Amino acid sequence: NLDISKELLLDFTQYLDFWNRCLNLSIKIRKYAKDGDLEKLSFETDNRQRLLNLLKFQKEKILSKLDQKDRLSDLKYVEDFFQKVQMTTSETSALIQSIDSETLDFLSLEKIKTSNNISKISKLKSYLST
16 A cells, blocks of 8 residues: 555656647647648547546545645655756646647638638629629
């Protein structure tokens, strides 16, 4: 039976793994957006949403254990590790936001192109029907 400090460190490790997976999914989503592969883009977006839900659950689990500080066998080590986790997740979150912003910019441009093409087709149909 693991003590709470070791459980917490394992929880942190899982939490960081979830963040890494979110980053990898964001990179895939950006690629699929650029490739115009809407099916894969949608699939990976759904996967990332499920992963974000797991991240939220894992964070709540960690915070619950941190509330039990009096039971931690090596409080200083856990606090130091927690600070590193916070820094890593903050940096990863910023990178994900940057990638997502690029993806949204690309999708916005594609939307404008599609709207312009639809407008051209409508004008052509209007012209041909006269």
